[in-house]
Amino acid sequence: MLRPLITATVAAVLLAGCNSGDGKSAEQAPADGTPSASSTPTTPELATFDPPKAFTAVSALAQSSTDGTNNAFNIRAGMVGPTALYALRRGLTGYTLSENTWEVPSSDDPTTATSDFTEPVPVQLDGKEVIAVAYAQTVQGSGTQKSHGQVKVQWIDPADGKVLVEVVADLSALLGPGNGVHRFSPAAYDAATGQIAVGVDVQSPDRTAKINELSVFADPVTKKATTIPSVTAGGVRDGMVVGAKGDNVEHATNAAIVHVDGVTGTVKKTIPVPTAHYLFPVGSGGKHGYFVGNGYQKNPGHHVSSIYAVDIATGSVVDNKFPNSEQRPEATSCFSDHVSSVVCHRATAMSQPLLVTGFDDTTGKKVWGYDATAANRVVPLVTAIYNGVVYGYADQQAVLLDAKTGQDIVAAPSATPSDGSTPSDGESPSDGESPGDATSPSDIPTSLPSRGGWGDTSLLYGQPKSPDMVSKYGSAYLQDTANNAPPGTEKILVVQKAIG
Numbered sequence: 001m002l003r004p005l006i007t008a009t010v011a012a013v014l015l016a017g018c019n020s021g022d023g024k025s026a027e028q029a030p031a032d033g034t035p036s037a038s039s040t041p042t043t044p045e046l047a048t049f050d051p052p053k054a055f056t057a058v059s060a061l062a063q064s065s066t067d068g069t070n071n072a073f074n075i076r077a078g079m080v081g082p083t084a085l086y087a088l089r090r091g092l093t094g095y096t097l098s099e100n101t102w103e104v105p106s107s108d109d110p111t112t113a114t115s116d117f118t119e120p121v122p123v124q125l126d127g128k129e130v131i132a133v134a135y136a137q138t139v140q141g142s143g144t145q146k147s148h149g150q151v152k153v154q155w156i157d158p159a160d161g162k163v164l165v166e167v168v169a170d171l172s173a174l175l176g177p178g179n180g181v182h183r184f185s186p187a188a189y190d191a192a193t194g195q196i197a198v199g200v201d202v203q204s205p206d207r208t209a210k211i212n213e214l215s216v217f218a219d220p221v222t223k224k225a226t227t228i229p230s231v232t233a234g235g236v237r238d239g240m241v242v243g244a245k246g247d248n249v250e251h252a253t254n255a256a257i258v259h260v261d262g263v264t265g266t267v268k269k270t271i272p273v274p275t276a277h278y279l280f281p282v283g284s285g286g287k288h289g290y291f292v293g294n295g296y297q298k299n300p301g302h303h304v305s306s307i308y309a310v311d312i313a314t315g316s317v318v319d320n321k322f323p324n325s326e327q328r329p330e331a332t333s334c335f336s337d338h339v340s341s342v343v344c345h346r347a348t349a350m351s352q353p354l355l356v357t358g359f360d361d362t363t364g365k366k367v368w369g370y371d372a373t374a375a376n377r378v379v380p381l382v383t384a385i386y387n388g389v390v391y392g393y394a395d396q397q398a399v400l401l402d403a404k405t406g407q408d409i410v411a412a413p414s415a416t417p418s419d420g421s422t423p424s425d426g427e428s429p430s431d432g433e434s435p436g437d438a439t440s441p442s443d444i445p446t447s448l449p450s451r452g453g454w455g456d457t458s459l460l461y462g463q464p465k466s467p468d469m470v471s472k473y474g475s476a477y478l479q480d481t482a483n484n485a486p487p488g489t490e491k492i493l494v495v496q497k498a499i500g
Helices: 008-018
Strands: 055-064 076-080 083-088 091-096 101-105 112-117 121-125 128-139 148-156 163-170 180-184 196-203 213-219 224-229 232-237 240-245 256-261 266-272 278-284 288-297 302-311 317-325 332-336 341-347 353-360 365-371 381-386 389-394 397-402 474-479 489-498
Touching (some): 055 083, 055 091, 055 474, 163 224, 232 288, 240 288, 317 365
Parallel strands (some): 148 180, 278 332
Antiparallel strands (some): 076 083, 128 148, 148 163, 213 224, 232 240, 302 317, 474 489
16 A cells, blocks of 8 residues: 655655754754764754744645546645645645655555545554544446445554555445445544544435435444444544434424444434524534534524534533524534634635634533624634644734634744754744744755655745644645646645744
């Protein structure tokens, strides 16, 4: 499954370049000018900030479609530890700040087609941070046998791309031959155990499938998967799953939140939501799953809306009601740091932000929020959250918010961190250098010119964007292509290291 793309020699060049702005080098001559005791340089560790509030771009990388498939709406960026991730239906590519570059395909079988995939996320497995990603797939028929659907989940070592665990849920028995799966809902994952639960839409060309959606629960420890019919998962923790079910049509009356044993697929509790004609999962925290419910009340004639926080361990529900509106609410997305904070936003189809709300994940209750009518604040479009910091846009400018309070964070001039340390806010550079002393990324030797190349930022343009995913080492985001991109490029992956 592993496909190395560059050599260790190139990786060493990258590592040296990525640390050139940290004020530390492998071998520094003493201040008095005397020679160093050792003539053999040692490799410094990557600097970390937890959470990071400032970044500098170290690479802009191009990926092209190799099979002619248009991936424009099926590309995601990720960051797990020191590894930036470029995710496509064909698989996952990792660009590691300290090691090498690797690629893991979604399938080695040419008869297996991937229709969708989840965002690659960080989880723990055997005490180590790894990547979890799931694929919705259709296995083509052979001879007289019809095709069938499956969901594949992989847990991958971010350092070298090794697939540590792979679990496949064969859906032929549940859906029947000839039927498959099409598109995922936002994946729910348990960061502490590595378990993942994801809802997927059923695809039935001849309309013989008896259900329209299902969920798959997968556990990397037992290496087993369970299917949960007619449920769209919205949260998973210690083997328990919370999800939504119902027709999701105007005036539907059967919307409900369910509490399920993920190991057996047994529904333990059903909580009706009579005011919601539409009920969807919008994000998962560490303790709660979050669902948005919308409905129309004919008398007196308005739309009602709530974000329901569901305790994954017990199934208890907190109803966070929003003001009634004359129009049906726009789409909602929620982001969790899997510690204690969840932040949700609503935006139009044109990505115009309308509302932002913060929740305390320990209680599931709303603690702050405002909308576009606020006189003194602009509603941000949230892109990521990490360890208490919200990353997003306001008036096209990248902004930071405190996830617990919603207040703006002003990123101070970045300190020069000690190698491998986590500097405190406001810490001064240890050697007197300023961030402006950093080597320009363009000065770093390049490799893989067809992919942009580590240290090559020639494909980067415009103002820095808010990151799509963050770790203590850095961040990553996707950017539209420019005229100088290689033919066939659909998106540019911008990799940033943390500098403050």
